[in-house]
Amino acid sequence: MDFKGQVAIVTGGGRGIGRAIAEGLAKKGVNVAIADINLDAVNEAVAAIAALGVKAIGIQLDVSNSESVKKTFDDMRREFNRIDILINNAGITKDNLLIRMKEEDWDSVVNINLKSVFLCSKEAIKDMSKQRYGRIVSISSVAAFMGNAGQANYSASKAGIVGLTKTIAKEYASRGITANAVAPGFIKTAMTDVLPENVKEEMIKLIPAGRFGTVEDVANAVIFLASPDSDYITGHVIHVNGGMYM
Ligand code: NAP
Numbered sequence: 001m002d003f004k005g006q007v008a009i010v011t012g013g014g015r016g017i018g019r020a021i022a023e024g025l026a027k028k029g030v031n032v033a034i035a036d037i038n039l040d041a042v043n044e045a046v047a048a049i050a051a052l053g054v055k056a057i058g059i060q061l062d063v064s065n066s067e068s069v070k071k072t073f074d075d076m077r078r079e080f081n082r083i084d085i086l087i088n089n090a091g092i093t094k095d096n097l098l099i100r101m102k103e104e105d106w107d108s109v110v111n112i113n114l115k116s117v118f119l120c121s122k123e124a125i126k127d128m129s130k131q132r133y134g135r136i137v138s139i140s141s142v143a144a145f146m147g148n149a150g151q152a153n154y155s156a157s158k159a160g161i162v163g164l165t166k167t168i169a170k171e172y173a174s175r176g177i178t179a180n181a182v183a184p185g186f187i188k189t190a191m192t193d194v195l196p197e198n199v200k201e202e203m204i205k206l207i208p209a210g211r212f213g214t215v216e217d218v219a220n221a222v223i224f225l226a227s228p229d230s231d232y233i234t235g236h237v238i239h240v241n242g243g244m245y246m
Contacts, residue, residue, distance in 0.1 A: 001028060001227040007080040008226065009033040009072075011063050011120060012090030014041025016189035017139065020215035021087055024223045026052040031080060035061035035072050036090065055080075063090045063116030064108070073123035082131060085226045086124040088117045088138035088161070093191060095150040106153045113157035117164055121179070125172060134177035135226045138165055139218075140237060142185045142245050158183070162237060169235030178234040180225045185241025187213040209242030 008025050012018040014036035022032045026049045034045045034056065042058035049056035059075050062068040076083055091113045094105035117138050128134025143151050144158035161181055168179035186192055186203050192212065195203075204210065221238045224230055239245060 001223070001229050003028045003030045003227060005031075006084040007031045007033070007076070007082050008085035008087060009035055009076055009083060009120075009124070010087040010089055011035050011061065011116065012037075013087070014038045014045050016191065017184065017187060017215045017218050018087070018089040019045050020219040021089060021222050022049055022056075023052070024216070024219040025085070025226065026054045026056065028223065028227075029054060030085065031055040033057050033059055033072075033076055033079070035059045035063075037062050061090075063088075063120060064111035066119050069116075069119040069123055073120075073127075077127065083124050083127040084131070084133060085135045085137070086120055086128075087222060087226065088120055088136065090116060091139060091141075091157075093151065093154050095154065097150055098152045101152060109153035110157045110160070113154065114160040114164070117161055121164075121168055125168070125177060128177045129172065129175045132176040134172070134175070135230070136165075136168060136177065136179040137222050137225045138179070138181045139222075140165075140181040140183040142183055142239070142241050144183060145239075145245050165237075166235040173234055178225070178230065180230070180233060180235065181237045182218060182221045182225065183237050183239050183241070183245075184218045185213060185239070185244045187215060187218055187240075189215060207242040207244045211242065213240060213242060 010022040013022040013034035046058040061072045141158040143155040
């Protein structure tokens with residue numbers, strides 16, 4: 001995988017899966033912008049990534065806010081003057097059964113998880129179209145494909161990413177831009193650490209591999225789709241779930 005001189009932006013790159021993706025790209029020589037709402041996490045990630053010998057910058061970003069997205073990409077253009085890779089990773093959960101789910105919890109999950117992919121892709125495609133090259137990888141979820149009780153907002157937002165990804169793939173393939181998604185199963189991060197132990201034990205019974213995934217399991221698939229080696233793959237989803245859904 002030859003990433004020489006490339007530039008990536010990873011939303012929600014301050015911690016968890018996003019940080020592992022950013023570190024994985026940096027280890028391949030990619031210059032990285034960590035764009036996250038959590039400034040402490042951004043600063044910590046930038047220090048760790050810069051130590052890998054690439055250029056790393058941190059930007060405080062709210063992916064659901066169009067002004068914040070626009071400012072982020074303007075900062076990117078000033079710093080790097082190109083954008084090769086967009087990783088749409090930032091995401092949240094606000095779980096509840098459908099009839100108890102507040103409208104504001106529906107809106108914030110859909111805006112942060114799905115509208116964000118529309119806003120960030122729209123900005124990145126401006127640069128990628130001019131370059132005639134780009135890789136967009138968005139993080140969906142197994143919940144998009146199986147549904148999950150208590151996650152109406154989350155599973156709808158993650159399923160929306162798949163439709164949006166296929167449409168971007170069709171619209172921009174002729175410009176050398178690919179758009180793909182990675183759908184993780186249960187991955188060990190802060191998002192899943194909060195689950196009660198008995199729920200985690202029940203989940204592991206559903207996973208043929210018999211374990212939760214690691215952030216590196218997800219990052220490895222994302223890095224392949226972000227690389228020049230995946231040139232003829234677009235509009236697809238790679239499932240990273242230990243066989244839980246196939
Ligand atoms: P995480 O540990 O909670 O990290 C998410 C990062 O995104 C955090 O740094 C968070 O900031 C940031 N963020 C939240 N809202 C944001 C916003 N509005 N704008 C910019 N950044 C924002 O999550 P993760 O487990 O690594 O998950 C990463 C992605 O994978 C998400 O899209 C998630 O839905 C997806 N996923 C995760 C799993 C899993 O099992 N973990 C499974 C399937 C899919 P704060 O620190 O302030 O929260």
